[in-house]
Amino acid sequence: MAGAFGLKGCQKIRGPQIRSLLEAKDFFLFDCDGVLWHGEQAISGAAQVVSTLIRRGKNVVFVTNNSTRPRENYVHKFCRLGFTDVMLEQIFSSSYCSALYLRDVVKVRGQVFVIGCDGLRTELQDAGVPCVEEAADEPDATIYDCALAPDVKAVLVGYDDKMTFLKLAKASCYLRDPQCLFLATDNDPWHPLSSGRILPGSGSLTAALEVASGRKVTVIGKPSRFMFECISSQFRGVDPAQCLMVGDRLETDMLFGSNCGLDTMLTLTGVSQIEEAQEYRNSELTTNHSFVPDYVVDTIADFLPAFEELDEQSN
């Protein structure tokens, strides 16, 4: 966890230090929203940073807790926002990793009840994991009289902007069976909107189910290590010491890096502020130190001058 180029903890770095970091690391993991873009608006310079890293022979992957779209759509989104050289294999979303977990780790036999958006269901189907059909219930169906599928072996909760009481109640009923697995794509509590409003995240919906079921969820996405295991299984020879995790959220991205033994970088274009990171650093509770980034930049566009320095150096 100790940063290679200074004492651990919120080190704000610039050109020369970023250059050293670029030389030292082979593998760059980027969170997406808040790091590369906000919604449909790319962060200025981000696309150039990503394509320069790839051109320089670095491994670049994208690690996102957003479970709402299948990876296919991510490729389109990257392209649409100017990240033109990103391929499917570089994208590790919490929905994709959830599908791998269900298929390859727990080898689920039976259907999965999904609280989530269509993209999550698509990932499961692409991986051959059967899901309960999205409610064909009558509009006035209730938990008193609706049908429950007989062979549900897992409940998987992701972000769901069509969440209803009936879905929550059905999931609670399925979870009464201790053999039924209880998984969440991620545990993000909320997401910011540009209007200043917020969206409740999967972590919010999951908390409701944890209380109703009296059970504890297993989280697939960041900060759980499983997403790094997915990456390691698809990119042979990944060495954590050679990786840099770049994200905007201390409680997911930085903790994920910390959990996986990666150096971490906070970019200030998203959710978390440097003051929060400093509070964690100064906390007497040592578990809080796992939220502290090794490095801090204002934006990943701060990589660009470092690339120029490298070019000058090599000329």
Next chain:
Amino acid sequence: MAGAFGLKGCQKIRGPQIRSLLEAKDFFLFDCDGVLWHGEQAISGAAQVVSTLIRRGKNVVFVTNNSTRPRENYVHKFCRLGFTDVMLEQIFSSSYCSALYLRDVVKVRGQVFVIGCDGLRTELQDAGVPCVEEAADEPDATIYDCALAPDVKAVLVGYDDKMTFLKLAKASCYLRDPQCLFLATDNDPWHPLSSGRILPGSGSLTAALEVASGRKVTVIGKPSRFMFECISSQFRGVDPAQCLMVGDRLETDMLFGSNCGLDTMLTLTGVSQIEEAQEYRNSELTTNHSFVPDYVVDTIADFLPAFEELDEQSN
């Protein structure tokens, strides 16, 4: 908390001991569902117990976390199920007490955003507490474009079988204002249905909002003391030492009694089993001891032989 007639803790009592308890106590607080009835089915003998207590000059009140119907409807329900001598003044529901809290304790100035059933809204309106109109949103409105009321000073969460993502998102947005109060009628995690299915309770919906807002809710209903304060303010001279709280749920009813300094009785016609009470009693964690009832009966109909004994005694 020590039972007056034996060592504290899960004492299963019968005729003679119940008789002594009836002689010793002036004030009986009953939870409703699981104690007096299951849904629309009265528990055999319960109506007779209640009317006998009243006829014998005991004070009897009903303390329910169910916020779905106004007290008026409770009177009708009592009557319909054979409890013919119950009056409005005896009913302390979490919705009624929430209205008193908002009006008299925090003296809310502005509107209340309610997640809950119509009965909750009715109680607030009866108390003169203005609520945000139930969504007149277009069916496809989202948190991106819906209207938010400008003067929301409290979010109140109760059981809501019409819960939607939009309601959750709106409440999360209101709660970003630290001046906006965050209240729950109760914290019940789930409710049993006769089919073996369960309903997520207010506690489940509240947990979702706690995560999305990063705030902690204030609970009005049991096990909070506030419902007992409502009773004390309306029945002058209530002495906790003279009270018996009868309920079916350790984590709400027994803890409520314990929090208010009342003797407690668990009846086994509802949610909690005697084994759970014994586990709490045997726990090394002393906070768990607050869940332990002083007395246990199979059903409150076990009071009936005690009444007969008293009658024989007085003849």
